[in-house]
Amino acid sequence: MITSPNPLKVVLLGAGMAGENLAKEIRQLPNVQLVGVYDPNLKAASHLADIHSAKFHADFDTLVKQTRPDIAAITSSNDAHPVNVRQSIEAGIENVFCEKPLALQMQDAQQMVDLAEQNQVRTSMGFAGIHVGYAKVIDLIHSGELGRIINFYVHTYRGYGFWEQERINARGMISRHSAVKFPAQSGGWAIHHACHLVYVMTRMAGNIQSVLGHLGTSHPNCPSEEVVHATLNFANGAVGTMTDSIGSFRGIRCGVIGTRGTLLMSDDYTKHDDDRIELRVRYEGESNDLVKQLSYDKQAISRFCEFVDAIVHNAPSPITFRQGMENLRICQAIQQSGMRNELIHLDPATVDMARV
Ligand SMILES: NC(=O)c1ccc[n+]([C@@H]2O[C@H](COP(=O)([O-])OP(=O)(O)OC[C@H]3O[C@@H](n4cnc5c(N)ncnc54)[C@H](O)[C@@H]3O)[C@@H](O)[C@H]2O)c1
Incomplete structure (x- = not known):
C-alpha cells in the first residue's frame, strides 16, 4: 500500500x-x-x-x-x-x-x-485498471512461456443493453448508454470504450501497424456503433482480434495462441463466486492443462492508485498522455476503417505501447 x-x-x-x-x-x-x-x-x-x-x-x-x-x-x-x-x-x-x-x-x-x-x-x-485475468495473460506472454505469439483475441461484453431495447437493464441502469446517445461528447463506442481493449491488447503485443475495423449497431437510428470488432496487425507479427459489445450480459473472453502453448481465459461476471475467473493453458506436447482460478481484487488494480504510487516513488507513470494519444490514434483508425470498410495502415508510433 x-x-x-x-x-x-x-x-x-x-x-x-x-x-x-x-x-x-x-x-x-x-x-x-x-x-x-x-x-x-x-x-x-x-x-x-x-x-x-x-x-x-x-x-x-x-x-x-x-x-x-x-x-x-x-x-x-x-x-x-x-x-x-x-x-x-x-x-x-x-x-x-x-x-x-x-x-x-x-x-x-x-x-x-x-x-x-x-x-x-x-x-x-x-484506463480501467488491468483486469486480474488480463494481468496474468500479459505476464505469461511477456515471460516467453507461450513462445512467439501468433494470434490472440480479446472479447468483452458489457451488459448495458442495445439501443433497440430501451429499458432498465439487470443492473438497474437505462440500457441506452450516454456514450452511445451522445457521440459528439463521447466519441462513440469505438473511442469511449473500445479504447480499454486496445490498451489491453497493446500491453500484450506492443505497437500496431494496421487495423481493419467493423462496426455494428442494433438499429439504423442509433447515433453510435454498439459493437466494435477489429483485426489488429502488430509490429511483432502477431495478429489480434477484438470485439467490444455493449449488449447482453457482462463477461470477458481471451485466447492466445503461442508457438509453445495455447491459453484461454474467461471471466463470467454473472457468477459471483470466487472461481468465476478461469485461466487454462496447454503447453505444446503436454496432455494435461494448467488450470488456475483467479480472484478479483479491485483495490490492487486501480489505475489512480498506481499513479499515486509512481509520484511517491518518483517512478515512471503507469500510462502517459503520449501512450493515451497513441491509443486514440488506433481507436480512431478502427472507427474510420469500420466506416470506410478498408484496411488502415498506421505510421510507426512514437512510443512503446507494451511498456508499463
Ligand atoms: N476508466 C473507467 O473505467 C471509466 C468508467 C466510467 C467513466 N470513465 C470516464 O470518466 C469520465 C466521466 O464519465 P462519467 O460517467 O462520470 O460522466 P458523467 O456524465 O456522469 O459526468 C461528467 C461530469 O463532467 C462535468 N463536466 C463537463 N464539462 C466540464 C468541464 N469543462 N470541467 C469540469 N467538469 C465538466 C459534467 O458537468 C459532469 O458532472 C469520462 O471521460 C469517461 O470516459 C472512465
Missing part, C-alpha cells in the same frame, strides 16, 4: 459518476486527500465537495489558489478533457491524471502531450 510523508492533495475536475467513484477511492488511500472539486455544474461540485469535506469554486484558478493541489484528476466528460488538462497545467499543477480517452481529436491530444512534456508534468491516463 502506498504511503507518502505529506498528504498528496487532489483537485477533481468533473463531479459525475466517475468523479464520485474516484473521490471514494481517494478516501481509502492513506496520505492522499481530496481538497477541491471543480465542475461547471455547481450543484454537482458542491454536493461532492460537501461529502468529502473539500472546497469547490466556480472559478478553477481560484480553487487552485485556495487548495494548492499536487494532483489534478480529470473525470469530466470526454469532450472536456483538453480544456481541463490545459487549465490544470497552466495553473501549475505538477501531476495530471486524465480519464480515457485523452481527447476526441488527435490535434487536441497532440497539444495536450506537448504542453505536458514542455512543462515536465507527470501524466497518467485513467
Whole structure:
C-alpha cells in the first residue's frame, strides 16, 4: 500500500459518476486527500465537495489558489478533457491524471502531450485498471512461456443493453448508454470504450501497424456503433482480434495462441463466486492443462492508485498522455476503417505501447 510523508492533495475536475467513484477511492488511500472539486455544474461540485469535506469554486484558478493541489484528476466528460488538462497545467499543477480517452481529436491530444512534456508534468491516463485475468495473460506472454505469439483475441461484453431495447437493464441502469446517445461528447463506442481493449491488447503485443475495423449497431437510428470488432496487425507479427459489445450480459473472453502453448481465459461476471475467473493453458506436447482460478481484487488494480504510487516513488507513470494519444490514434483508425470498410495502415508510433 502506498504511503507518502505529506498528504498528496487532489483537485477533481468533473463531479459525475466517475468523479464520485474516484473521490471514494481517494478516501481509502492513506496520505492522499481530496481538497477541491471543480465542475461547471455547481450543484454537482458542491454536493461532492460537501461529502468529502473539500472546497469547490466556480472559478478553477481560484480553487487552485485556495487548495494548492499536487494532483489534478480529470473525470469530466470526454469532450472536456483538453480544456481541463490545459487549465490544470497552466495553473501549475505538477501531476495530471486524465480519464480515457485523452481527447476526441488527435490535434487536441497532440497539444495536450506537448504542453505536458514542455512543462515536465507527470501524466497518467485513467484506463480501467488491468483486469486480474488480463494481468496474468500479459505476464505469461511477456515471460516467453507461450513462445512467439501468433494470434490472440480479446472479447468483452458489457451488459448495458442495445439501443433497440430501451429499458432498465439487470443492473438497474437505462440500457441506452450516454456514450452511445451522445457521440459528439463521447466519441462513440469505438473511442469511449473500445479504447480499454486496445490498451489491453497493446500491453500484450506492443505497437500496431494496421487495423481493419467493423462496426455494428442494433438499429439504423442509433447515433453510435454498439459493437466494435477489429483485426489488429502488430509490429511483432502477431495478429489480434477484438470485439467490444455493449449488449447482453457482462463477461470477458481471451485466447492466445503461442508457438509453445495455447491459453484461454474467461471471466463470467454473472457468477459471483470466487472461481468465476478461469485461466487454462496447454503447453505444446503436454496432455494435461494448467488450470488456475483467479480472484478479483479491485483495490490492487486501480489505475489512480498506481499513479499515486509512481509520484511517491518518483517512478515512471503507469500510462502517459503520449501512450493515451497513441491509443486514440488506433481507436480512431478502427472507427474510420469500420466506416470506410478498408484496411488502415498506421505510421510507426512514437512510443512503446507494451511498456508499463
Ligand atoms: N476508466 C473507467 O473505467 C471509466 C468508467 C466510467 C467513466 N470513465 C470516464 O470518466 C469520465 C466521466 O464519465 P462519467 O460517467 O462520470 O460522466 P458523467 O456524465 O456522469 O459526468 C461528467 C461530469 O463532467 C462535468 N463536466 C463537463 N464539462 C466540464 C468541464 N469543462 N470541467 C469540469 N467538469 C465538466 C459534467 O458537468 C459532469 O458532472 C469520462 O471521460 C469517461 O470516459 C472512465
